Each structure stands twice: as structure tokens, then as C-alpha cells.
């Protein structure tokens with residue numbers, strides 16, 4: 143996705159009350175809408191199955207790298223049925239550059255076999271079912287539900303998301319799972335899918351782990367993070 147143009151001027155007013163008051167949360171959502179009006183999943187896919195596999199491969203790997211690998215992977219094994227019959231060495235050879243390829247090959251082979259054996263060859267559409275699939279923890283399940291099926295059963299929180307939510311004082315939890323539960327309490331469910339994409343883009347474009355670009359951040363006046371590089 144091309145880099146979104148960001149405003150230098152803050153789009154929001156300073157808040158003088160607690161970090162979770164509704165008008166502050168609304169200001170954060172408005173600022174994210176302004177900065178990332180069309181944020182969407184960057185993993186190339188043509189079906190829920192391809193998205194599931196791509197999301198499993200994206201662990202500890204960039205979406206760009208995954209998108210380089212998946213065309214040939216899906217050309218060779220286009221369906222769960224075909225991938226269920228692939229050998230681990232075949233899969234490892236195709237996904238090697240995404241890192242952790244031994245485990246990832248086991249996961250996507252296991253996912254294919256589980257979907258064929260227990261879900262009629264189709265990716266299931268509930269969180270409870272998705273998290274039973276090898277390689278698909280809650281974050282992956284939320285990505286697939288939100289992007290492929292338009293269903294919001296949770297909020298996608300990865301490691302960068304955890305960092306950003308804590309910087310914005312929207313959450314205090316120490317794990318993505320804890321932060322997701324906090325976000326589900328304060329965000330309207332209608333925003334869970336878009337918000338997840340917007341925070342991912344914010345982490346990539348502005349709120350980096352090291353040297354966040356606070357001078358380009360339109361959330362700056364809402365942010366009290368000690369890591370801020372500009373105010």
C-alpha cells in the first residue's frame with residue numbers, strides 16, 4: 143500500500159481528563175480515520191484459505207516478503223485439499239524465505255489437513271473454530287474473520303499494536319490478548335475491523351518501535367508516551 147499522507151497539524155484537541163473518556167476515544171478514532179481512511183490488509187489473497195495461509199506465514203515476517211512467496215505456493219497447492227497432500231519438504235522449500243519455515247510448513251500443512259478433515263474443505267467462520275486450526279491463534283483468526291468474512295469477533299492486536307495502544311494509554315495489558323480484551327471494552331464493535339488495520343498502518347508508517355515519527359503524527363496531542371520524540 144502506498145504511504146498515506148499525514149498531517150503535521152494535530153487534528154484533535156488536548157484532553158484534560160482520563161485516557162479512556164469517550165470523547166478522547168472518539169478523537170483517536172477520528173484521527174486514525176483522517177490519517178488512514180482506506181487502511182486494509184496488505185497480504186495478497188484471493189480467498190479465505192489464501193488469507194489464512196498468508197497470515198500464518200506473516201508471523202515474524204513482512205507482508206511484502208509473504209506476498210513474494212505466496213503466488214508460487216498457491217500455484218502449486220491452490221486448495222486445502224492439495225496442500226493437505228503436500229510434503230513438509232515441498233512446503234519448506236517454497237516458504238523458506240519467510241523464516242521459521244519448519245514450524246510454518248507444519249502449521250500450513252496441519253491447517254490444510256484440519257480444514258479438509260473437519261470443516262468440509264472450507265475455512266470456518268467462527269473464532270472458536272478458527273483457533274483450533276494449527277498455526278491460527280487468536281490474532282490470525284481475527285484477521286481472517288474481519289478481512290475475509292467481514293465479521294468482528296475481536297480486535298487484531300500484534301506486537302506493534304500492543305506497543306501503540308500502551309503509548310496511547312488505551313490499554314495497559316502486557317500481552318496482545320490482554321490488550322485486545324481492553325480494546326473490546328472501549329471501542330464500538332463496528333470499529334474493530336477498521337481500527338485493527340489502521341493501527342497496523344500507524345505502526346509501520348509513523349509509530350515505529352524505535353524513533354517514532356511523532357512530528358508527523360496526528361495523534362501527538364493525545365499521546366503521553368515517554369518514547370515521544372517530539373511535542
Ligand code: SF4
Nearest residue numbers: 349354356359362365
Ligand atoms: S505521538 Fe509518537 S509515540 Fe505517540 S502515537 Fe504518535 S508516533 Fe506514536
